[in-house]
Amino acid sequence: MGILRPFELDPFDLLWKDLFESVPHFSAITQKISHPVDIFETEDGIRFEVAAVGLDKSDISIIIEGDQLRITYEKPNKPEESPIYRGIKRSSFNLTWKISTKFDLSKLDASLDKGLLILTVPTAEGKAVKQIVIK
Numbered sequence: 001m002g003i004l005r006p007f008e009l010d011p012f013d014l015l016w017k018d019l020f021e022s023v024p025h026f027s028a029i030t031q032k033i034s035h036p037v038d039i040f041e042t043e044d045g046i047r048f049e050v051a052a053v054g055l056d057k058s059d060i061s062i063i064i065e066g067d068q069l070r071i072t073y074e075k076p077n078k079p080e081e082s083p084i085y086r087g088i089k090r091s092s093f094n095l096t097w098k099i100s101t102k103f104d105l106s107k108l109d110a111s112l113d114k115g116l117l118i119l120t121v122p123t124a125e126g127k128a129v130k131q132i133v134i135k
Contacts, residue, residue, distance in 0.1 A: 035093040045122040046103055050095070053088055053115040060117060064105045070096045071117070 036051035050071060052060060063070040075092040099105055104124040111118050 035091075035095060036089070037095065045120060046099070047121075048097075048117075048119040050117040050119070051089070051115065052112060052117040054090065055112070055115075055117075057112045060112070062108070062110055062119070064108065067099050067101065067105070068096055069099050069105060069108070069119075069121070070094070071119070 038049040040047045040049075048069075048071075052073070055073060059073055061070075061072045063072070072094045073092055075090060099121065102124060103121045105121055107122050109120045
């Protein structure tokens with residue numbers, strides 16, 4: 001029998017608690033993201049497509065910290081005209097994902113084309129899925 005720790009939650013308690021919370025502790029890529037992003041897993045790795053309408057490449061910051069990928073944009077605080085209708089989202093964003101060791105973040109490639117920021121992260125060498133043939 002283990003040590004009784006009345007104020008500590010075991011993994012089952014955390015999972016049970018997670019079922020009833022609107023913001024779970026165990027978040028996955030499928031969670032609601034407030035900025036338009038498409039994420040694809042390809043044969044060669046993973047690709048992120050982030051909406052960047054009206055932004056220049058110097059406006060966007062891409063930071064890699066260990067196994068985390070962060071993409072940020074800070075909207076400048078300048079007075080704008082009041083539009084008759086506003087349909088284009090122009091807001092700051094701070095997107096962060098924990099990337100599996102299956103992918104090699106050190107070889108990340110980024111490009112900005114026609115308002116779409118495209119980041120590709122290749123599969124790490126030796127980490128690709130292999131099918132073994134039985135001899």
